[in-house]
Amino acid sequence: MQIHKLYTKDDLASFGLTGALPAHVGIIMDGNGRWAKKRLMPRSFGHRAGIESLHNIVRECIKLDLKALTVYAFSTENWKRPQQEVNTLFSLFIEFIVKEIDELDANRVRIITLGDLAAFPDRVRICMENASERTKNNTGLTFCLCLNYGGRAEILRAVRNIAASGADPASIDEKLFSDNLYTAGLPELDLVIRTAGEQRLSNFLLWQAAYAEFVFTDTLWPDYKPENLRANIIEFMKRTRRFGKVVE
Ligand code: IPE
Ligand code: IPE
Ligand code: MG
Numbered sequence: 016m017q018i019h020k021l022y023t024k025d026d027l028a029s030f031g032l033t034g035a036l037p038a039h040v041g042i043i044m045d046g047n048g049r050w051a052k053k054r055l056m057p058r059s060f061g062h063r064a065g066i067e068s069l070h071n072i073v074r075e076c077i078k079l080d081l082k083a084l085t086v087y088a089f090s091t092e093n094w095k096r097p098q099q100e101v102n103t104l105f106s107l108f109i110e111f112i113v114k115e116i117d118e119l120d121a122n123r124v125r126i127i128t129l130g131d132l133a134a135f136p137d138r139v140r141i142c143m144e145n146a147s148e149r150t151k152n153n154t155g156l157t158f159c160l161c162l163n164y165g166g167r168a169e170i171l172r173a174v175r176n177i178a179a180s181g182a183d184p185a186s187i188d189e190k191l192f193s194d195n196l197y198t199a200g201l202p203e204l205d206l207v208i209r210t211a212g213e214q215r216l217s218n219f220l221l222w223q224a225a226y227a228e229f230v231f232t233d234t235l236w237p238d239y240k241p242e243n244l245r246a247n248i249i250e251f252m253k254r255t256r257r258f259g260k261v262v263e
Pocket of ligand 2: 043044045046087088089090093213215217
């Protein structure tokens, strides 16, 4: 159960990370299938390699002392994949949590899931619920796993919840709406990274990405290393975020 030391100011400076780090990073982990194909291996081989990348990237986010990391693990559209691939992904989600939970908990990581877990087999749902319950009081990195997540489904769910609450339409503002999303209480999404060359959101954090910065990299997810994350964060830090204002 390794406890990871936070990077010191000097460590960060040696990486070139001298400004304000993003508080909340979202990652669309893409390219597992292509990574396996290049090796003439089945897609499941790529997903397994992808879990190893996730292991390394979560640790890097702990050391960087980020507030939140949200990873896209299974979209509402991923049900369209062959059942065998979907089952492999379920098994890998469970394996990941079982292997990682002690260390993540020891490092004060709070695990939450974004998405409708009810559609998953009990074994997946219960594993995720237990991980969230066990880590719910942790105050370090919030690690959000998007599982059966879709931005549109999330928005519809918020609309339904608000309508069911009988709220006066005039009282519905952005704060109330955000409070009804899975990401309620999390810091604003600062940076979205997508691996494997595609330049689209694929239904990831639609509301939350309103003012996020985007970094697209050709690196396939199983090849994505902590140094890639640091390089992508440096790219983020070079951007001028205007939020509609005039910035000299
Ligand atoms: C991302 O890799 C993992 C999930 C969507 C679960 P892909 O499986 O989409 O890999 P490619 O895009 O086919 O290479
Ligand atoms: C997005 O990747 C979903 C996840 C990373 C979980 P996809 O590979 O499913 O997205 P598309 O099909 O290229 O849009
Ligand atoms: Mg893909």
